[in-house]
Amino acid sequence: MLDLLPHILNGLTLGLLFALIALGFTLIVGVMEVINLAHGSLFALGAYFALSLLGGMWFGDTAFGAWWLRLSIETRYVAALFVGPALAAIAGMALELCLRPTYGKAPLYGLLLTFGAALVIEEIIRLGWGTGEQNLMVPASINGPVLVAGFIYSKYKFFAAGFSIVAIFAVWLFLEKTPYGAIIKAGAHDSEMVRALGYDLSKLRLMVFGFGAALAGLAGIIMVPIWGLRPHVGIDVVIPAFLIIVIGGIGSFWGALVAAIMVGLAVGITGAYAGAWATMSMYILLIIVVGFRSRGLFGRKSALEN
Amino acid sequence: MISLSDIPVRSRFQVYAPMAVMAAALSTAPWWLPAIGLYQYLGIEIAIWMIFALGFNLLFGYAGLHSFGHGAYLGIGAYAFGLFQQNVAVSLWGGLAAGILAAGLAGAIVGAFISHRRGIYYALLTIAFGQVFWFTSMKLYGVTGGEDGLLGIPRPPLTLFGLEYALRSNVALFYLAAFFLLATVLLMWRLVNSPFGRVLQAIRQNETRARFAGYEVWRFKWAAFVISAMFAGLAGGLFAMAQQSAYPDVMSLHQSGLIVMMVLVGGGLVSFWGPVLGVILYFVARDVLGGLTETWLLWYGMMFMAMVMLRPEGLAGMIHLGWKRLGGASEKPVILLAEKA
Amino acid sequence: MAFFEARNLHKRFGSRVVLENISLAFERGQVSGIMGPNGAGKTTCFHVLTGLHQPDRGEIELEGKSISGLSPQRIATLGVSRSFQIMNLFDDSVVIENVMLALPEFRTRRLSFLGGVFDDTKLVDAATDVLDQVGLAARAWEKATSLSYGERRALEIGVALAARPKILFLDEPTSGLGSEATRNLAALVRRLREHYTIVMIEHDMRFLFELADRISVIHWGQVIAEGTPAELQANKWVRRSALGEAALA
DSSP states (O other): OTTTHHHHHHHHHHHHHHHHHHHHHHHHHHHHOOOOTTHHHHHHHHHHHHHHHHHTTTTTTSHHHHHHHHSOHHHHHHHHHHHHHHHHHHHHHHHHHHHGGGTTSOHHHHHHHHHHHHHHHHHHHHHHHOSSOBOOOOOGGGOSEEEETTEEEEHHHHHHHHHHHHHHHHHHHHHHHSHHHHHHHHHHHOHHHHHHTTOOHHHHHHHHHHHHHHHHHHHHHHHHHHHOBOTTHHHHHHHHHHHHHHHHOTTOHHHHHHHHHHHHHHHHHHHHHOGGGTTHHHHHHHHHHHHHOTTOSSOOOOGGGO | OOOTTOGGGSOHHHHHHHHHHHHHHHHHHHHHHHHTTOOHHHHHHHHHHHHHHHHHHIIIIISOOOOSOTHHHHHHHHHHHHHHHHHTOOOHHHHHHHHHHHHHHHHHHHHHHHTTOOHHHHHHHHHHHHHHHHHHHHHOHHHHOTTTOEEOOOOOOEEETTEEEOOOSHHHHHHHHHHHHHHHHHHHHHHHTSHHHHHHHHHHHOHHHHHHTTOOHHHHHHHHHHHHHHHHHHHHHHHHHHHTEEOGGGGSHHHHHHHHHHHHHHTTTTOTTHHHHHHHHHHHIIIIIHHHOTTHHHHHHHHHHHHHHHOTTHHHHHHHHHHHHTTOOTTHHHHHHHHHO | OOSEEEEEEEEEETTEEEEEEEEEEEOTTOEEEEEOOTTSSHHHHHHHHTTSSOOSEEEEEETTEEOTTOOHHHHHHTTEEEOOSSOOOOTTSBHHHHHHTTOHHHHTTTTOSSOOSTTOHHHHHHHHHHHHHTTOGGGTTSBGGGSOHHHHHHHHHHHHHHTOOSEEEEESTTTTOOHHHHHHHHHHHHHHTTTOEEEEEOSOHHHHHHHOSEEEEEETTEEEEEEOHHHHHHOHHHHHSHHHHHHHO
16 A cells, blocks of 8 residues: 555646646536537647747847846746636637637537647747657756655656646636636526626627636746647647546536546556556546446536537 | 438449449559559559548448548458468458458447437537547557567468468459459449438438338437448457558547548548548549648648538539539439429 | 326425326327426426436336336336437437338337438338428428428427327327417327327317326416316316416406
């Protein structure tokens, strides 16, 4: 049992990171009833924007560029944590505008469109940043090894897990305790209600998509130092994200969180016994859960079934 | 607008002319392909993907079941073909039968799991199962050869009535693939117009009504999944011969997505011929556009997005509209009657 | 014992009780009517009787054999057929195919994978017969979407008829019809009653009182009155309610 402890710890960390990825995904599904297969691509986009920002690539030889590179890595990192997601949000809003003709049609069209968008964004990344694997620098203060209960652990993983908890809590606060959250939740269940309350539904959708995309971009910046940055990282992360929301129940905040932890633990513990098959455990978990509960753990009936 | 299920209002000419054109184009392809600057292998590839796409559209267009993991069954067919050659006997018919049966069996198991599901949940489960097969093929090193796949799969000779034809040349293999493609077209045409096929289309249009007409809906969905997996298995067997290898890449989400894109862009949602047009369009984009620019996939992806947004009826629908503007469509009287009523 | 009988049906959705202890009996060869205000549970009652919803409690019998708990497709094959209030057609298909798909002889061939459908003269003739009954034979080869509203209503009934049912449930057949179309429909129901046992939900009281042999009034999920049209017209409660007035007017 004690041997398993590091793997459980590893699984929990992974679960929290998964939850961070799934957060924006579940928000968009809940409000818009669109499965955003480009979520992973927005994730990648956020990380690539941060990469460029940290390296100062955009500013070139200008005076501003020189000044920017003289700033400490910490300052630039914190700036990237805000600017990267903001740029991802703009990309997400552009995608929402493309999605408009598909509203009111079968959910298939949203799925198809975002699949196409994932392909397009991946190609754009190849054009803009090259096809190779790249590294996102992180400040030394959150990097390096740390000793926990006799095991060597990556300090950055703890930072990432802690960051996830804070981000998840902040999103929960936003949804539960602010009037904006109340409107978003109303939209998730009843778009008529949103209109009746006098809010502009199309603006709400644009905002929610932008917010979801920003969360994706943020997750990208946090995760990529662990997973590496390559153009098809988007496809690699969108799969666990969608598995999680299906297991948790489409549109359920707590479902996504519970499912993410479950998936993280499954991957972590399987990794202890059969490393090569760790990823497979997610799919098996999905098939078992959905085999017994067709709408996932916390799912309600949704228009996506039509 | 045309639709998949309005066949009875079409004239015989509209039905058989495309088949004749296709047969003529296929039988002469080895002459005109090099003449327009293309190569023989492309013909094989196109024929294989057309078989795959036609089988896929039975599920996607006709039954309205949106599978996003169909590359898996192509891959299973390819692996089964290769394993049969390497472990049982070097035989064309045996290998193809193994490919079809293995894909059908996998489809039967997966189909049993998913046929009670609807809408997006169906699509998501097909993705999950597709990933399971893809992942297994990469990790089951002893059987599948891991990420490299099975290499050195032979092209067994075609034996027919005691005669033997070598298939080592691409032209010979093309004729075999073209034969299977024409057989697929005829079989699929019969299938979608058979009672089974009509019930399938009825289920797509209105599942509740189909149940009240006394049909056990999920069994039809299951059968459609199995049949379409078997066509994918056939395509996979031919693919293994063409490539002389089988590898996990064909089972990836990317490839499964490509077939969806091809079928939709071609107009598989409204026309029997949609998948055929879609495959042609994709390979033209890849080989012609790809010759001009490295970024052809970006342009193809953007075209796909535009199609989903503006013209989900695809190329077939656009051809139909153009035809109608020229005044050549036989549907016109029908529409006039409707306006009078 | 009646030909089709439902005893003590209960149905609730969440905390809302929709059907409370409903018992209904329909005799062979009769036209039975169900009336009641909007939201009284009439359509839910139909859904339960035809298998779309399972009753929480209660028994449903066709010719003395229990059919409660069976799936809609099972119940349909036993000879229960229905139309829908919100039209439920195969819109991409031509008119005749809508009917063909519901024919019992089509159903027995459902696992034929290669045989043609539209060149099978027996199937086409049988379907044309049904279309003839509902007055749509001339439009057999047009798309279902090209029909007018009234014609679509008629097709809706045609699809239900095609199954050659023992009992036919019609959910508000006159809904949305003009006066002439309603008269045509009344004539159709008169012709059909020679061959079928019919149960219909109807808002048009004049229509219902003219055609029905017996009528049940459902309100708040319960049967509050039952009888022949004449008996109901004499019933004080029905008289006082808006329903009765419409019928007497």
